Amino acid sequence: MPKVLVSDTIDQAGIDILQQVAQVDVKVGLPPEELVRIMPEYDALMIRSGTRVTKEMIEAGTQLKIIGRAGVGVDNVDVEAATRQGIVVVNSPEGNTIAAAEHAVAMMLSLARHIPDANASVKSGEWKRNQFIGTEVYKKTLGIIGLGKIGSHVATIAKAMEMKLLAYDPFISRERAEQIGCRLVDLDLLFQEADFITLHVPKTKETAHLINAEVLAKMKPTARIINCARGGVIDEAALAQAIANGQIAGAALDVFENEPLEADSPLRHLGQRIILTPHLGASTAEAQINVSVDVAEQIRDVLLGLPARSAVNIPGLYPDILEKMRPYLELAETLGNLVGQLAGGRVESLNVTLQGELADTQTQPIVVASLKGLLSPALQERVNYVNATLEARERGIRVVETRDGSVRDYSGSLRLTATGSLGEHTVTGALLGESEVRITSVDDFPISVAPSRYMVFTRHRDMPGIIGKIGSLLGSFNVNIASMQVGRKIVRGDAVMVLSIDDPLPEGIVAEILKVPGIRDAYTVRL
Numbered sequence: 001m002p003k004v005l006v007s008d009t010i011d012q013a014g015i016d017i018l019q020q021v022a023q024v025d026v027k028v029g030l031p032p033e034e035l036v037r038i039m040p041e042y043d044a045l046m047i048r049s050g051t052r053v054t055k056e057m058i059e060a061g062t063q064l065k066i067i068g069r070a071g072v073g074v075d076n077v078d079v080e081a082a083t084r085q086g087i088v089v090v091n092s093p094e095g096n097t098i099a100a101a102e103h104a105v106a107m108m109l110s111l112a113r114h115i116p117d118a119n120a121s122v123k124s125g126e127w128k129r130n131q132f133i134g135t136e137v138y139k140k141t142l143g144i145i146g147l148g149k150i151g152s153h154v155a156t157i158a159k160a161m162e163m164k165l166l167a168y169d170p171f172i173s174r175e176r177a178e179q180i181g182c183r184l185v186d187l188d189l190l191f192q193e194a195d196f197i198t199l200h201v202p203k204t205k206e207t208a209h210l211i212n213a214e215v216l217a218k219m220k221p222t223a224r225i226i227n228c229a230r231g232g233v234i235d236e237a238a239l240a241q242a243i244a245n246g247q248i249a250g251a252a253l254d255v256f257e258n259e260p261l262e263a264d265s266p267l268r269h270l271g272q273r274i275i276l277t278p279h280l281g282a283s284t285a286e287a288q289i290n291v292s293v294d295v296a297e298q299i300r301d302v303l304l305g306l307p308a309r310s311a312v313n314i315p316g317l318y319p320d321i322l323e324k325m326r327p328y329l330e331l332a333e334t335l336g337n338l339v340g341q342l343a344g345g346r347v348e349s350l351n352v353t354l355q356g357e358l359a360d361t362q363t364q365p366i367v368v369a370s371l372k373g374l375l376s377p378a379l380q381e382r383v384n385y386v387n388a389t390l391e392a393r394e395r396g397i398r399v400v401e402t403r404d405g406s407v408r409d410y411s412g413s414l415r416l417t418a419t420g421s422l423g424e425h426t427v428t429g430a431l432l433g434e435s436e437v438r439i440t441s442v443d444d445f446p447i448s449v450a451p452s453r454y455m456v457f458t459r460h461r462d463m464p465g466i467i468g469k470i471g472s473l474l475g476s477f478n479v480n481i482a483s484m485q486v487g488r489k490i491v492r493g494d495a496v497m498v499l500s501i502d503d504p505l506p507e508g509i510v511a512e513i514l515k516v517p518g519i520r521d522a523y524t525v526r527l
């Protein structure tokens, strides 16, 4: 039975799902070195934001197939190291959207009306109504940075409060922003005009310290910033200084560069101009059930050999697409494997052409499957859909994708050309009926052959007796031929011969085949 390690506190609903297929060990709060020590035992790891999944941990996870992050941000996972090792990383992109958006709005209103400090004051026995004069959000301008799932939901709530909405998101169209009720503007304008600025971006190289001393200087002295996205998007020292100097009016922060927030952080000493919560954006009962179930279902599926629906390191390979394309992926993998073995040596480039009706399909999964096939003789089970692209890139294999809808053989076909240190080979293939893979040409010689485990391909001159000689030669080595086909373009010209055989070819037989008059090249292939 597979084993799953749950190393952060996760809602029981997810654990119940995992227990249907695996032994689940819940071990929260283990130190990093202990996690590294026990990783080799586990097939899957489920975390929230508490566990930092390092390269060292991933490399120790020799059985690891999947890392499930019960939440959105995967910045606590070394995704590159996981990808390199062929481990799927999944998250729950929508499970806590509402919770995080509502927390951002709650932070904005709390900041506007000093609710946390007023509450603390009353609880301490005071009654100081004049000390907590707030500001309304009605008709104020809200600048939303990052108009994705959470940013859009914040916009919907803010619109209901009749705020004016500006948004900055370089990956969102003007039309989409308008649909949500936001005017898309550049960052400078947003910083100058907004009364409240709310951040909803991932932490990337571009968003690190997006809010810094320089941009804080552009804001209104009445501006207030809310960050329920990721620590590190704000330069905390610069923010603390800008609030202390009265350069801006305040901030409400749920996330920090270092969590837990350092005891001596200057952010802790800004009185009622700042509100701090301990990364509570997703902390609602509903969100915790959503993310736990969402990620546990994906871990269960991957352990059962099914695809994951929200893998962050195999973009584009969504389960519905994978399911529909499965026969074509098998075709691509077979052809990739075949063309790589025919090319031999070091492959420098792979041209993938989707022909006929196949030209209308999504290219990426087909390319990934072709690369997986191409690399599998060298990497065996170490290559999979997760790491095939990275492995190819690291080997310097240039990939060219083309579509050619004008080719009208079969209902759709795939053409792969591998160019390498030993020359260039091209194979094409198609599906017969719904799912039967056929190799339909080799080096542009037409054939129609079902792939088999052991095959021999020759290039030869089409002449009488050659087929018989190869047949007798293989017979003399006790090799049983299951099928044989010749592809040629003109009579007595160049041709290819394809033999499917029942057993692996004995050592040295290729050298014997090459001695047969008329044979120019011979390749043994194992698919």
Ligand code: NAD
Pocket: 072, 073, 074, 093, 096, 097, 100, 145, 146, 147, 148, 149, 150, 151, 168, 169, 170, 171, 172, 200, 201, 202, 203, 204, 206, 207, 228, 229, 230, 254, 255, 279, 280, 281, 282, 283
């Ligand atoms: P999302 O992917 O739906 O949206 C992110 C948006 O940011 C996208 O529209 C993207 O185009 C935009 N973006 C990317 N780079 C940008 C840049 N340089 N400038 C401006 N916009 C940029 O993600 P989401 O689900 O809305 O989550 C947003 C953030 O909230 C993430 O960082 C996530 O980790 C965080 N989050 C925090 C909590 C919490 O507990 N505080 C909970 C959930 C999510």
Ligand code: MLT
Pocket: 048, 049, 070, 071, 072, 073, 074, 096, 279, 281, 282
């Ligand atoms: C997330 O990215 O989903 C949030 O940080 C919430 C969390 O996991 O605590």
